[in-house]
Amino acid sequence: MSIAWNAFTPASALIGGAIIGTAAALFAVLNGRIAGISGILGGLMRPQTGDISWRIAFVAGLVAAPLAWGLLAALPEIRVDASYLALAAAGVLVGVGTRYGGGCTSGHGVCGVSRASPRSIAATLAFMAAGSATVYVARHLIAP
């Protein structure tokens, strides 16, 4: 392992993380829920009366973030290297996996770990390990 010091952005990472944590905290102290994006989105698949508008509003907020940002400044770099085929496969895996696993990077990784939930810590270790293993296979075994 070597550290890519030129790519390392500690200040924006910490500040961005704190902003993410603030959003999750606000959502919890105001609405009493976990800011788990896969669950919020997935819940729209079986809509129940009175349980729809807050989900749509949260999703709309996420979609609006780059638009709001774009009004004030140029968007930061967004680089997607994966092919369309890989993205389609990856999307399906993320869509299925997060629902069976009951959460994603936000619900388990941020909120669950913040609450010291053993389930979320286990889930976070599992998806981090699988993610690193996948990148290892793709970058160092298949196309080194």
Next chain:
Amino acid sequence: MYTAASFAAGLIFGLGLLVAGMANPAKVLGFLDLAGAWDPSLALVMAGAIAVGAGAFALMKKWTRTLLGAPVLLPGPRRIDRKLILGSLVFGVGWGLAGICPGPALVLAGAGSAKGLVFLAAMIAGNGAFEFFEKKKGVAPGPAPMRSS
């Protein structure tokens, strides 16, 4: 009021993802690439988010109602089961292929990224597949609920 709070939380969350670099799939993959030139930034994103989140969740530990009077609906302790681990592993493989997880997928869609939109559409199809399999597995649907009034 809850809807407005939801929108604000989603917006702030999305801005945080943009500031943090989580909305840049190339950077996410740089973090997951432990054997290559490793970019540790996202560990600090997690640290920053958890530091703030842990404070809030500790504060509301004994709450039954939120500041807006909503019931606190946080999950209680549950077992670590195979579904949790297998699901998370499958999610991790998808995350490692694309460098995109659900929050950034929505941010990328808002940014007008064609690749982000393809990922999001596939992810929603994956959600649909989950619902389909769960419904199939579940007990036969009972009689339609009676409508009062």
